């Protein structure tokens with residue numbers, strides 16, 4: 001019987017840091033509005049790198065840290081809504097660049113829940129006993145998907161990448177319980193990247209916008225309802241309580257969402273790890289960037305139990321109880 005052991009986390013963000021004040025030179029906004037509504041102070045934005053560049057950096061570091069050969073990697077999964085191309089997948093570009101020539105590779109598109117979904121998929125591959133090592137990456141260049149004249153969205157997001165290396169194990173299980181769901185009825189709450197059908201045979205040309213659009217209030221309500229429900233789901237599946245959990249690492253979208261969720265869960269805000277003040281919402285990258293930062297800062301020790309919980313476009317949500 002095989003299970004998945006998480007070997008390590010890594011992250012990479014572009015060097016170009018843009019503060020709220022700098023954004024107020026582009027759209028009518030202020031540091032005060034952005035910070036009080038969201039908790040975000042700055043974000044890293046790409047000027048010359050693509051999603052694959054971020055993910056390649058993370059993939060190489062994961063392999064180097066684990067002291068294994070790229071040829072030992074069997075699976076590369078990239079969770080992203082901002083793939084360099086619609087085809088090929090970003091995962092294939094990463095697989096080639098890191099020299100993981102024995103690996104299968106594919107992307108998944110589950111927005112801000114993407115990293116948790118990707119971990120779950122990798123876990124099933126590793127449990128099969130057929131595959132040994134998996135690289136799972138969340139990577140986004142959301143700055144490409146934003147309308148930089150729309151202050152209601154452009155101030156919220158950032159670019160970056162994070163990931164984990166998992167290995168099949170017979171004596172350690174990192175993935176204890178999960179709750180992965182979707183509510184496709186509500187897909188219109190967040191949309192982006194619409195491809196218009198304007199071939200020569202179309203009589204009425206499509207005009208819809210490529211840019212990310214979101215009903216912020218609806219997403220806020222959805223997230224504050226979903227996080228507590230989903231966290232309780234994984235706790236109940238694992239037969240554990242919040243006292244057993246060292247940290248909850250939520251998708252980093254808005255600190256006010258997390259404050260409401262903490263209240264509903266009747267748990268101190270300190271239990272949640274938040275770093276969105278420095279990165280903004282990096283969609284599929286936000287949870288692994290947080291995990292890599294926590295790991296680097298010594299906050300995660302072997303045996304610690306944490307819950308990661310993502311929510312976003314789809315609508316989708318996904319929580320996972322992990323043992324470090």
Ligand code: ACO
Pocket residue numbers: 028029030033034037038111112151152153155190214215216217219220223253254257281283311312313
């Ligand atoms: N600066 C100044 N004013 C602004 C800005 C801005 N950047 N953006 C909007 N406003 C104005 C609006 O025009 C509005 O003005 P009006 O009252 O005169 O019409 C006012 O501020 C209030 O706007 P609201 O949208 O009602 O503000 P709200 O308090 O709901 O906050 C926010 C908006 C931050 C987007 C919030 O709703 C939110 O965080 N929602 C959740 C978003 C989220 O979690 N997304 C995650 C998924 S993303 C994904 O999956 C890719």
